[in-house]
Amino acid sequence: MIDDIFSLIEKERKRQQDTIELIASENFVSKNVLKAQGSILTNKYAEGYPGKRYYGGCKFVDEIEEIAIENAKKLFGVKYANVQPHSGSSANMAVYRALLKKKDKILAMDLNSGGHLTHGSALSFSGEDYNIVFYNVDKETGQINYDEVRKIALKEKPRLIVAGASSYSRKIDFAEFKDIAKSCNSYLMVDMAHIAGLVAAGLHQNPCRYADVVTSTTHKTLRGPRGGIILTNSEELAKKIDKTIFPGIQGGPLVHVIAAKAVCFAEAMTHNFISYQKQVIKNAKILCDVLKMEGFKIVSNGTDNHLMLVDVKKSVNMTGKEAENILESIGIACNKNMIPYDPTTPFITSGIRLGTASLTTRGFKENDFVEVGKIISTCLHNSDDKRILDDLKTRVNNLCRKYPIYEEGYNG
Ligand SMILES: *Cc1c(COP(=O)(O)O)cnc(C)c1O
Numbered sequence: 001m002i003d004d005i006f007s008l009i010e011k012e013r014k015r016q017q018d019t020i021e022l023i024a025s026e027n028f029v030s031k032n033v034l035k036a037q038g039s040i041l042t043n044k045y046a047e048g049y050p051g052k053r054y055y056g057g058c059k060f061v062d063e064i065e066e067i068a069i070e071n072a073k074k075l076f077g078v079k080y081a082n083v084q085p086h087s088g089s090s091a092n093m094a095v096y097r098a099l100l101k102k103k104d105k106i107l108a109m110d111l112n113s114g115g116h117l118t119h120g121s122a123l124s125f126s127g128e129d130y131n132i133v134f135y136n137v138d139k140e141t142g143q144i145n146y147d148e149v150r151k152i153a154l155k156e157k158p159r160l161i162v163a164g165a166s167s168y169s170r171k172i173d174f175a176e177f178k179d180i181a182k183s184c185n186s187y188l189m190v191d192m193a194h195i196a197g198l199v200a201a202g203l204h205q206n207p208c209r210y211a212d213v214v215t216s217t218t219h220k221t222l223r224g225p226r227g228g229i230i231l232t233n234s235e236e237l238a239k240k241i242d243k244t245i246f247p248g249i250q251g252g253p254l255v256h257v258i259a260a261k262a263v264c265f266a267e268a269m270t271h272n273f274i275s276y277q278k279q280v281i282k283n284a285k286i287l288c289d290v291l292k293m294e295g296f297k298i299v300s301n302g303t304d305n306h307l308m309l310v311d312v313k314k315s316v317n318m319t320g321k322e323a324e325n326i327l328e329s330i331g332i333a334c335n336k337n338m339i340p341y342d343p344t345t346p347f348i349t350s351g352i353r354l355g356t357a358s359l360t361t362r363g364f365k366e367n368d369f370v371e372v373g374k375i376i377s378t379c380l381h382n383s384d385d386k387r388i389l390d391d392l393k394t395r396v397n398n399l400c401r402k403y404p405i406y407e408e409g410y411n412g
Contacts, residue, residue: 024355224264
């Protein structure tokens with residue numbers, strides 16, 4: 001039984017090696033991140049915070065968490081960091097609970113426009129516990145219309161405004177959001193889960209300068225272990241947030257993951273990381289240009305970051321679900337995604353979301369993304385032609401062989 005698990009892990013490693021990974025929320029972490037996360041630190045209980053634990057024997061894990069906190073503060077230029085959230089969703093839950101009372105009003109981006117489930121979806125605790133009002137992107141431009149957001153904010157007077165998204169391909173103006181929040185006396189929370197790596201590299205406006213609180217995952221463009229962080233410059237809010245994470249909503253912190261976060265933050269402070277993020281953006285622009293040249297309609301007509309949304313319904317008269325499946329059959333992984341004002345359901349969708357962070361970690365450059373774009377286009381235009389699809393599989397294999405990730409048998 002135990003062998004089965006390890007043989008499945010090896011199969012999964014091989015799947016990762018043999019796949020063109022375009023899921024925008026994924027990445028490949030360094031061996032040092034894997035090593036920290038797979039370490040003996042998982043044996044340790046450390047409820048509480050460095051210097052104030054409920055368990056003995058925390059001398060070294062205290063130092064580890066302190067380094068993680070210091071690295072996070074330095075990387076993003078903030079005064080306070082909580083590195084214990086088990087995930088992006090728990091980070092968001094903690095902030096809502098620290099700042100709001102049940103049924104307080106939150107203004108956030110609609111899921112269809114690019115928001116996240118924890119930004120008020122009826123299916124999530126956030127939609128159940130709070131009174132949610134949404135803003136959408138502009139129907140024509142596919143981009144946030146800040147005048148429209150301001151209008152809704154002034155009318156609704158939310159206690160908290162959430163900025164940040166899971167499938168929005170344009171820069172977000174956090175200064176503008178702060179101005180809107182000020183005008184209606186609301187808190188501003190920025191959820192930078194997707195773009196944290198770009199922010200760390202100085203390639204996107206840093207929300208920490210504007211927001212009352214910033215949350216993030218550490219495993220998307222930031223390329224760290226699966227987990228969350230919360231950042232703020234306010235001592236008062238930092239205290240409330242710490243109490244809400246523990247003992248409010250979590251028990252013992254995942255010290256092994258916190259160690260891996262410390263490694264990830266340190267990696268993100270290197271020149272290599274900045275070059276990597278620049279390449280991520282260059283690659284996204286090229287992929288987007290190729291797809292446009294091949295006749296595909298891109299939501300908002302372009303990208304400023306690591307991802308894009310392709311309207312496959314308008315482009316090739318396919319649902320997102322069909323496009324995702326046919327691409328998977330030739331070794332390309334992406335996810336179906338609702339597009340703004342999508343008439344279908346989240347299980348069908350009219351779009352697919354493509355991101356470049358993972359492949360860029362493998363070493364893919366612009367010319368490789370030209371090839372990826374052409375493969376996607378040929379596949380979606382010839383989804384019934386087995387001979388063409390077989391040929392595309394070979395082209396996928398060639399790309400995958402060119403850029404190995406972890407060597408055979410290596411699983412941390
Ligand atoms: C991915 C994501 C999250 C949630 O992260 P999990 O670690 O999966 O809980 C939250 N907010 C945004 C904007 C995200 O993209």
